[in-house]
Amino acid sequence: MIKIENLHKSYPIGKESLHVLKGIDLHIKEGEFVSIMGSSGSGKSTLLNIVGLLDVHDEGNYFLNGQLIKDMNEKKAALLRNKFLGFIFQSFNLISYKTAVENVALPLYYKGISRKERLEIALDYLDKVGLKDWAEHLPNELSGGQKQRVAIARALVTKPKVVLADEPTGALDSTTTDSVMDLLKDINDEGMTVFVITHEEEVAEQTKRIVRLKDGRIISDELTKASKAV
Amino acid sequence: MFDLDRWREIFQSINKNRLRSVMSGFTVAFAILLFTLLFGVANGLGNFFKGAFADDAQNSMFVRVWKTSKPYKGLQTGRRVQLRNDDYNFVADEYEDKIQYQSARIYKNFSIKYKSEANTYNIRAVNPDHQFLEKTIIDDGRYLNERDLKEKSKVLVIGRLIKKDLFGEKVALGKRVNVNGSSFLVIGVFSDEGGDNEERIAYMPVTTAQSMYGNNDYISQINLGYNPNLSTDAAIAFGKKMERELRKRMDIHPDDQSALSVRNMAEANKFISTVMLALTLIIGFIGSGTLIAGIIGISNIMIFVIKERTKEFGIRKALGAKPSSIVGMVVQESVLITTLAGYAGLTLGTYILSLIGNSLEEDYFIKDPSVGSGIVIGATVILIISGLIAGYLPAKKAANIKPIEALRAD
Structure with missing residues (x-):
């Protein structure tokens, strides 16, 4: 599903250049539940952004669903994101003036689905994350955990191949963290590839494969107990 | 879309x-x-x-005469200049294509009397084109026509305020009034946007006035409307040329402004x-x-x-x-x-x-x-x-x- 070969990325900082990713090789198959671990500055967010087509790499090859990602313009990237990827962010990134159900329905708008149909689908997905009764509420009327569940519903509504989660539990307490992780597990059980970035061991342990990053390089890549239990 | x-x-x-x-x-x-x-x-x-400037037509020109102020060709200053029918016809023939409307004007000041009401009014003896030059609006009846001129008819077109003075609310059209001793038929009542003074005026045919008062061919003033197709500059040039020609024709010094002058709205327009x-x-x-x-x-x-x-x-x-x-x-x-x-x-x-x-x-x-x-x-x-x-x-x-x-x- 995701194949990365010798990936390099650096950011210009003034006249200097900060080399963030120094040759990453990673292969994630369909249906995997992978977490990327690393301290801040290890390059894990950069990796996710490149995988999510939110940013471009400098060197190396990246295949998404067998397609080589190269010379992307914003339009092509937008189409691919809409078709293959679902995003969950640490800060939720809901649109503040839209209700929960409208936020969830937004990706479907860009898919060109009719309003009636997309609101129906969105409501189904809100139901799945247990927020059907909150459909007409604005984001600022929801708790952090509820917001993240709305964001998850939004990530899932287009039935993406890969769900990318950037510190999905970073802004949540332990109880809501567990409920969000349970949701991600359910998603994975349904066959979706889930790609989580975290710095919390407890979160990573609930995934099936942990990739550890340090200074822009992979230092370990191992399956977890959770995967062996299956 | x-x-x-x-x-x-x-x-x-x-x-x-x-x-x-x-x-x-x-x-x-x-x-x-x-x-x-x-x-x-x-x-x-x-x-x-x-x-x-709504009172007169935008393309008005007036040829006016007074006394000479410069000696010329042995003629002394102080000579009274008189426009005549010949001058009127000269202008009409010479500048036919440059003129839209033309009318002579003779000023008179007579009493007009109807039954017991009488008053003194300015009377202008004019040609039919005068209606368009002065933007006279006919409220009732008609304006002067060529036939009135030809027959030297004793007809009068009176201003709205004269009608009010003499007839009050009654009908004036078709009534006979006494103008300086002669009986005239009221054929029309007009109004004018130029204000009250312009509506206390009566118009009669220029020929009638010439035959009745002095039996001569004098006219006081020539009013013209230049051809609206002329540009402003062309109209100004036309006015200057006509002024020169008329001075020459009447033995007036070419620069004698106070003997004969052409007032041209084109200049004001410009x-x-x-x-x-x-x-x-x-x-x-x-x-x-x-x-x-x-x-x-x-x-x-x-x-x-x-x-x-x-x-x-x-x-x-x-x-x-x-x-x-x-x-x-x-x-x-x-x-x-x-x-x-x-x-x-x-x-x-x-x-x-x-x-x-x-x-x-x-x-x-x-x-x-x-x-x-x-x-x-x-x-x-x-x-x-x-x-x-x-x-x-x-x-x-x-x-x-x-x-x-x-x-x-x-």
């Missing part, structure tokens, strides 16, 4: 961000309001100027149009300045708005929005706000102008201030275009920011 979903997105965005929408709308509305008022007032000034041109340029400069200030205002607000929404755009892009859809959304919103607000300003401005009406005519020389539909359409088009530009430029920039940077924005 009508996209209901797109409109729904825009209305939601406008509705949920009312302060922002009202602010940007207000800038445009205010600029257009000022623009409308400015142009309206300028038009009002123009209308006043035009109205000030002055007025110069003043109006200057006024239009000034108003145009200030007006477009106001409009540009408004456009810059909305552009500034749009830049701010788009900066504020950068994160939202990042989210939308992460969810699959193409840059074009974001640019389209912003531009459509911007055009909608500018158009609606501009229209509001325009309507308010037009309404205020209609309230002002003629109330400022006395003190400020502003008459019927209003804006023409051309200005209205032009301003609307400028608004739509400026809305397009004000939205497009910053939106294009925002849409091209990498989503990761947009998402990081706060």
Whole structure:
């Protein structure tokens, strides 16, 4: 599903250049539940952004669903994101003036689905994350955990191949963290590839494969107990 | 392309961000309001100027004579100059293609009497064309015609106020009045926009006056309407030429202004149009300045708005929005706000102008201030275009920011 070969990325900082990713090789198959671990500055967010087509790499090859990602313009990237990827962010990134159900329905708008149909689908997905009764509420009327569940519903509504989660539990307490992780597990059980970035061991342990990053390089890549239990 | 979903997105965005929408709308509305008022007032000034000369036709020329003030060809100064029918016919033949209307004028001052009412009035003996030269409006009956002239009929066209003086509310048409001892038939009643004095006048055929009072071919003045196809400069040249020719013909020194002169409305017209041109340029400069200030205002607000929404755009892009859809959304919103607000300003401005009406005519020389539909359409088009530009430029920039940077924005 995701194949990365010798990936390099650096950011210009003034006249200097900060080399963030120094040759990453990673292969994630369909249906995997992978977490990327690393301290801040290890390059894990950069990796996710490149995988999510939110940013471009400098060197190396990246295949998404067998397609080589190269010379992307914003339009092509937008189409691919809409078709293959679902995003969950640490800060939720809901649109503040839209209700929960409208936020969830937004990706479907860009898919060109009719309003009636997309609101129906969105409501189904809100139901799945247990927020059907909150459909007409604005984001600022929801708790952090509820917001993240709305964001998850939004990530899932287009039935993406890969769900990318950037510190999905970073802004949540332990109880809501567990409920969000349970949701991600359910998603994975349904066959979706889930790609989580975290710095919390407890979160990573609930995934099936942990990739550890340090200074822009992979230092370990191992399956977890959770995967062996299956 | 009508996209209901797109409109729904825009209305939601406008509705949920009312302060922002009202602010940007207000800038445009205010600029257009000022623009409308400015142009309206300028038009009002123009209308006043035009109205000030409404009494006579715009293309009037008058040939007038007094006494000579310079000796010429052995003739002494102080000689009384007299226009005659020959001179009238000379002008008619010589400048036929340059003249639209022509009339002689003889001034008389007689008493007019009807039953017990009598009064002294100015009487002008004229040709039928005089009606158009003086912009005489016939209220009742008819004006003089060629047949009246040929038959030297004793007929009279009286001003509205003479009719009021002599007949009151009764009918004047067809009645006989006594003019300086002779009986004349009232064939018409007229009014004139030139004011009360112009409506206390009576007109009779020039031939009638010549045969009855002195039995000569004298005329006091020749009135002309130059051919409206002539340019202002050509009309001025025509006036000068005619003045030279007539002086030569009547043995008057070529520069003797006080013996014979041609007063030409073309010269006044030229002055007025110069003043109006200057006024239009000034108003145009200030007006477009106001409009540009408004456009810059909305552009500034749009830049701010788009900066504020950068994160939202990042989210939308992460969810699959193409840059074009974001640019389209912003531009459509911007055009909608500018158009609606501009229209509001325009309507308010037009309404205020209609309230002002003629109330400022006395003190400020502003008459019927209003804006023409051309200005209205032009301003609307400028608004739509400026809305397009004000939205497009910053939106294009925002849409091209990498989503990761947009998402990081706060």
